[in-house]
Amino acid sequence: MTKRYTYFPGCSILGTGRACEESTRAVFAELGVELDDLEDWNCCGATAYMSVDEHKALALAARNLALADTKECPELTTPCSGCYLVLNKTQRYMEEYPRVGDKVKCALKDAGLNYTGRVRVRHMLDILVHDVGLDEVRKHVKRPLKNAKIAPYYGCQTVRPYLDFDHQHYPMTIDRLAEALGATPVHFPLKTRCCGGSQMGTLPNVAQRLCYAILREARRQGANLILSVCPLCHFNLDSYQPDIRRRFGEDVSITTMYYTQLVGLAFGMDPETLGLHRNMTWDGSWLEREVLAGATA
Amino acid sequence: MTGIPNTDGNGRRGAAGEEIRIGFYVCHCGMNIASLVDVAAVAKEAAKLPHVIVSREYKYMCSDPGQEFIMQDIRENRLNRIVVAACSPNLHESTFRGAVARGGINPYFFQMVNIREHGSWVHTDAAAATAKAIDQVRAAVARVAKHRPLERRRMEVNQAVLIVGGGIAGITAALNLADAGKKVYLVEREPTIGGHMAKYDKTFPTLDCAACILTPKMSAVREHPNITLWTYSEVTKVDGHVGKFKVTVRRKPRYIDEETCVGCLECISACVFKTPKFEDEFNEGLGKRKPIYIPFPQAVPPLVTIDPETCLKFKTGKCKSPCETVCDRKAVDFSQTEKTEEIEVGAVIVATGFKAFDVTRLPIYGYGLYDNVYTALEVERMVTSSGPTGGEITLRDGRVPKSIGIIHCVGSRDKKTNRWCSRVCCMYSLKLAHLLREHTGADVYQFYIDMRCPGKGYDEFYERMLDEGVQMIRGRAAEVTDWTMSPEEEGKLVVRVEDTLAAYVRRIPVDMVVLSTGMEPAVGADEIRRMFNISCSTEGFFLEKHPKLAPVETATAGVFIAGCCQGPKDIPDTVAQAGAAAAQALALIDKGYVEMEPNTSYIDPDDCSGCKSCIPLCPYHAIAFDEGSKKAVINEALCTGCGTCVASCPSGSISQNLFEDDQIFSEIEEVLSHV
Numbered sequence: 001m002t003k004r005y006t007y008f009p010g011c012s013i014l015g016t017g018r019a020c021e022e023s024t025r026a027v028f029a030e031l032g033v034e035l036d037d038l039e040d041w042n043c044c045g046a047t048a049y050m051s052v053d054e055h056k057a058l059a060l061a062a063r064n065l066a067l068a069d070t071k072e073c074p075e076l077t078t079p080c081s082g083c084y085l086v087l088n089k090t091q092r093y094m095e096e097y098p099r100v101g102d103k104v105k106c107a108l109k110d111a112g113l114n115y116t117g118r119v120r121v122r123h124m125l126d127i128l129v130h131d132v133g134l135d136e137v138r139k140h141v142k143r144p145l146k147n148a149k150i151a152p153y154y155g156c157q158t159v160r161p162y163l164d165f166d167h168q169h170y171p172m173t174i175d176r177l178a179e180a181l182g183a184t185p186v187h188f189p190l191k192t193r194c195c196g197g198s199q200m201g202t203l204p205n206v207a208q209r210l211c212y213a214i215l216r217e218a219r220r221q222g223a224n225l226i227l228s229v230c231p232l233c234h235f236n237l238d239s240y241q242p243d244i245r246r247r248f249g250e251d252v253s254i255t256t257m258y259y260t261q262l263v264g265l266a267f268g269m270d271p272e273t274l275g276l277h278r279n280m281t282w283d284g285s286w287l288e289r290e291v292l293a294g295a296t297a
Numbered sequence: 298m299t300g301i302p303n304t305d306g307n308g309r310r311g312a313a314g315e316e317i318r319i320g321f322y323v324c325h326c327g328m329n330i331a332s333l334v335d336v337a338a339v340a341k342e343a344a345k346l347p348h349v350i351v352s353r354e355y356k357y358m359c360s361d362p363g364q365e366f367i368m369q370d371i372r373e374n375r376l377n378r379i380v381v382a383a384c385s386p387n388l389h390e391s392t393f394r395g396a397v398a399r400g401g402i403n404p405y406f407f408q409m410v411n412i413r414e415h416g417s418w419v420h421t422d423a424a425a426a427t428a429k430a431i432d433q434v435r436a437a438v439a440r441v442a443k444h445r446p447l448e449r450r451r452m453e454v455n456q457a458v459l460i461v462g463g464g465i466a467g468i469t470a471a472l473n474l475a476d477a478g479k480k481v482y483l484v485e486r487e488p489t490i491g492g493h494m495a496k497y498d499k500t501f502p503t504l505d506c507a508a509c510i511l512t513p514k515m516s517a518v519r520e521h522p523n524i525t526l527w528t529y530s531e532v533t534k535v536d537g538h539v540g541k542f543k544v545t546v547r548r549k550p551r552y553i554d555e556e557t558c559v560g561c562l563e564c565i566s567a568c569v570f571k572t573p574k575f576e577d578e579f580n581e582g583l584g585k586r587k588p589i590y591i592p593f594p595q596a597v598p599p600l601v602t603i604d605p606e607t608c609l610k611f612k613t614g615k616c617k618s619p620c621e622t623v624c625d626r627k628a629v630d631f632s633q634t635e636k637t638e639e640i641e642v643g644a645v646i647v648a649t650g651f652k653a654f655d656v657t658r659l660p661i662y663g664y665g666l667y668d669n670v671y672t673a674l675e676v677e678r679m680v681t682s683s684g685p686t687g688g689e690i691t692l693r694d695g696r697v698p699k700s701i702g703i704i705h706c707v708g709s710r711d712k713k714t715n716r717w718c719s720r721v722c723c724m725y726s727l728k729l730a731h732l733l734r735e736h737t738g739a740d741v742y743q744f745y746i747d748m749r750c751p752g753k754g755y756d757e758f759y760e761r762m763l764d765e766g767v768q769m770i771r772g773r774a775a776e777v778t779d780w781t782m783s784p785e786e787e788g789k790l791v792v793r794v795e796d797t798l799a800a801y802v803r804r805i806p807v808d809m810v811v812l813s814t815g816m817e818p819a820v821g822a823d824e825i826r827r828m829f830n831i832s833c834s835t836e837g838f839f840l841e842k843h844p845k846l847a848p849v850e851t852a853t854a855g856v857f858i859a860g861c862c863q864g865p866k867d868i869p870d871t872v873a874q875a876g877a878a879a880a881q882a883l884a885l886i887d888k889g890y891v892e893m894e895p896n897t898s899y900i901d902p903d904d905c906s907g908c909k910s911c912i913p914l915c916p917y918h919a920i921a922f923d924e925g926s927k928k929a930v931i932n933e934a935l936c937t938g939c940g941t942c943v944a945s946c947p948s949g950s951i952s953q954n955l956f957e958d959d960q961i962f963s964e965i966e967e968v969l970s971h972v
Contacts, residue, residue, distance in 0.1 A: 213782065
C-alpha cells in the first residue's frame with residue numbers, strides 16, 4: 001500500500017538545504033512513499049521568531065497546521081529539524097494550554113482558517129525507519145556501504161524538547177538505519193549536542209567551537225562520515241570546516257552528508273540526483289575510495 | 298460481643314417516646330475556626346433550633362474543661378443528645394463520644410460537625426462560611442434527634458503477627474514481637490533475609506561493618522522459637538480484618554528439602570558447572586553463581602536454592618545431577634512443587650523495602666554505554682571484602698582507578714525522573730568516598746546539588762570527609778561522556794558539570810564514575826498495597842495514617858508499615874520505625890480484643906426477597922444466604938460498614954446503623970431547607 005504524507009518543505013530546503021530536498025524526494029519516491037505538497041505554506045518562523053513574540057510565532061506556524069488540517073492525510077512531515085520542532089511545539093502548546101490554543105485559533109479564524117487538532121507532525125527519519133521500516137530499506141540496498149563508518153548526528157532540535165520515536169539523549173535511529181545500509185555506526189557521544197545553529201552567523205566563535213568539537217570527535221571515534229538530519233546542522237558542519245581549521249589550527253575535515261543522501265547512495269542512485277555535488281565536503285572519488293574499495297556488493 | 302442491631306423497642310422506635318434534649322457546642326479551635334466563622338452567631342442560631350436546650354461556644358472543646366461542659370450539662374440539664382461543631386471527626390469524634398459516655402448517655406447519641414476542614418480552612422468569605430456552618434449545625438441537630446443507642450462490638454484478636462519483608466525493618470520488628478512472646482510469621486521473597494543491608498560494606502557515619510551488626514540479628518530470627526521464617530515465599534491473598542486476617546502465602550520450590558539441608562554446600566561444589574556462570578543477583582551482577590547456589594555465606598536460612606531457569610536438569614533433563622548424589626542427607630529434591638500456607642494473624646507489618654533507581658533511565662550518565670560507570674550498590678558490593686572482587690576496586694578493564702567521580706541525586710530531586718530526595722545518598726556517597734580512597738588512594742570528586750546531612754554525627758562525618766580531602770563540586774552533573782577536548786582526557790570518562798560555586802562549566806576527567814541512585818518503591822509494591830488495602834502517595838510509597846502522629850499505622854486497622862516501603866530512610870530511622878510498628882502491633886494484639894464500630898448493616902428479614910444480589914457485592918464476604926429461611930444474613934463480625942449492600946438492595950431491606958435513612962434524610966432536608 002502506498003504510504004502518503006502531507007509534506008511541508010520549509011524555507012531552508014529551498015535555499016541552503018536543496019540537497020536535502022533532492023535526496024529526500026528521490027529516496028522516498030524509490031520507497032513508494034507519496035509526499036503530498038502542502039500548498040500555500042508559509043515560513044514556520046523558526047526558533048528566532050518564537051523568542052521574539054511567542055503568540056505571533058505560534059499563529060504563524062499554526063497557519064500551516066490549519067492548512068494541513070484540510071488535507072486527507074493528517075500526518076504532516078518535514079525534512080527540516082527546525083520546522084519539525086516549531087510545528088510540533090505549536091501543536092502541543094495549543095493542546096496543552098487551551099488559553100494559548102484559543103487565542104491562536106482566533107487569529108486563524110480571522111484568516112478564514114480552522115484547526116481541529118487532528119494534525120500529527122512527523123519527522124521524516126521516523127517515517128523512514130518506523131513506517132517504511134528497515135526491512136523495506138534493506139530490500140532496496142544495491143550497494144552495501146561496508147566501509148562507511150558513520151558518526152550519526154541528530155542535533156538538538158530533533159530530540160529536544162520532543163522526541164516521540166527514540167531516546168532524547170542517546171538516540172539510535174540513524175545508527176540502526178546506517179546498519180541497514182551495510183555501514184557501521186561508531187559510538188558518537190556528541191550525537192545530540194548543538195552545532196551552534198544560527199549563531200554561526202551572529203557569534204561564529206561560539207558556533208565554530210561547537211562544530212569543532214563535533215567534527216574532531218567524529219574523527220577521533222574513527223568515523224569517515226558524519227550523517228545529519230537537519231539542513232542547518234549540515235550547513236554548519238559541511239561549510240565551515242576550512243574556517244574551523246584556521247581558527248583552531250587543527251585539521252578536522254570529514255565528509256558530511258544528509259542521511260537521505262547516504263540512503264540514496266546505498267540504493268545505487270546517482271550522486272547528482274541526491275544533490276551531493278552541492279555538499280562542500282563531497283569529493284567525487286570518496287565513495288569509491290573510502291567506502292566501496294575492498295567491499296563486495 | 299453485644300448485640301446489634303437495636304431492634305428492641307427502646308432502640309429503634311423508643312426515641313419517639315422520650316423528650317429530646319440536645320446540647321450544642323461550637324469550638325473556636327484557638328483562632329483556627331473563630332478567625333473566619335462567627336462562632337457566637339453559630340451558637341446563637343443553634344439555640345433557636347428545636348430541642349436544643351443548651352448552646353455554648355468555647356475556645357478548645359477538646360480540652361478537659363471543654364469536655365467537662367458536656368458532661369456537666371448532661372447531668373444538670375438532663376441532656377440526651379450532643380452536637381459539637383469543631384474539627385474533623387477523624388481527629389476528635391472519639392474524644393467527644395468518650396465525654397458523652399462519661400456524662401452518662403450512649404456515646405452514639407452524638408453528632409460532630411466539621412466546620413474547620415470543611416469550613417474555616419477552605420473558605421475566605423466570613424459571612425458565607427458562617428452561614429454554611431449554621432446549615433451544617435441545623436442538619437446535625439435534626440439528625441442527632443433520630444439517633445439510636447448503639448454499642449461497640451468486641452472481637453477477639455489473634456495473637457500472631459505477619460511481617461512481610463525480611464530486611465532490617467522486618468527483622469527488627471519480628472525480633473521485638475517474638476521477644477514479647479508473640480507468634481511471628483516472617484515472609485521474605487528472596488532466598489535469604491537481610492535485604493539491602495546485607496549487601497552493604499560499612500554503615501555511615503560510624504563506619505561499623507554492616508554484616509557484623511546484621512548477621513547476629515539474622516541468626517537470632519532463625520533460632521527464635523516464636524518466629525516462623527518463610528523465605529523464597531510471597532503473600533498472595535489476604536482476607537479478613539483487624540484481629541483476624543486470613544493470609545495465603547505461596548512458597549516457591551527451592552528444590553531443596555528445608556528440613557534436611559544443613560547448608561554444607563557440598564552440592565554446590567559438585568554441580569556440573571565447574572565454574573559459576575550465571576549472573577549473581579546478590580552481587581548486583583558483578584559476580585557469577587551456579588544454578589545451585591547460596592546468596593552469600595551468612596545467608597539465613599543457610600539453605601541452597603536451585604534456579605530452574607539455569608539448571609540443566611530443568612532446562613534439558615540431561616544432567617547426571619551430581620548435586621543429588623553427593624548429598625548424603627538426600628536433601629536435593631527435583632520433584633518439589635510450590636506450596637501454599639494459610640495462616641491467621643491479628644496484625645500485619647508491611648516492611649517491603651525499596652528498589653534502587655534504574656540508572657538506564659538516565660542515559661546521560663552513560664551506564665551501560667561506558668564500562669567504568671557503576672551504580673552505588675555495585676560499588677558497595679565491590680568494597681566488601683566478601684564481595685565478588687574480594688574488596689579489590691578494579692575497573693572492568695582491570696585497572697585500579699586513580700580518580701573517581703561520585704554523582705549525587707541520580708533519580709532523586711529530578712523532575713524528569715523522581716522529584717523526591719532519597720535522604721540517604723549524600724551520606725552513603727561520602728561513605729563510599731572514604732572507602733574508595735581507603736582502598737585505592739584515588740582522588741574522589743563528589744558532584745552534589747547541596748549536601749543533606751541531618752542526623753546524629755552526620756554533619757561531623759561530612760566535615761571529616763572534607764578534612765580527608767574529598768573534592769566537593771557543587772552542581773548537578775550534566776553528563777558522563779568520553780569525548781575529549783584535551784590530551785589528559787584521553788582514555789578517561791569526562792564528567793561535565795556546572796560548578797555553581799566557581800561559576801563556570803567544568804570537565805572533570807576520571808577513571809571511574811559512581812552513580813548515587815535514589816530509592817523507589819519496591820517491585821511488587823502495588824500488589825502488596827492492593828492486598829493489604831494500603832494507600833500510597835503519588836510516588837508509590839505506602840501512606841501512613843497520619844504523617845506526624847500515626848507514622849506507622851495505615852488507614853487499614855491492624856496493618857502497620859515500617860522502613861523504606863513508607864519512604865526513603867536510613868538504617869537508624871528504619872530500625873526505630875520497625876520498633877514503633879512492633880510496639881503498635883503489640884499494643885493491638887496484647888489487649889486481646891478490638892472494639893468495632895457499630896456502623897454495621899442489618900437486614901429486615903420481613904422485607905428481604907432472597908434475591909441474593911447483595912451477596913457477591915460485599916467486598917468482605919460478610920453476607921451469606923440462609924437456605925432455611927431463604928433470606929440473606931449479614932455476619933456482623935465481618936461487616937465493615939461500607940454500605941455497598943444497603944445501596945444495592947432492590948427491596949430496601951438492608952439498613953445500616955448510624956446511617957439510617959431517616960437520619961440521612963433529616964440532614965439533607967435541613968441543609969436544603971432554604972433552597
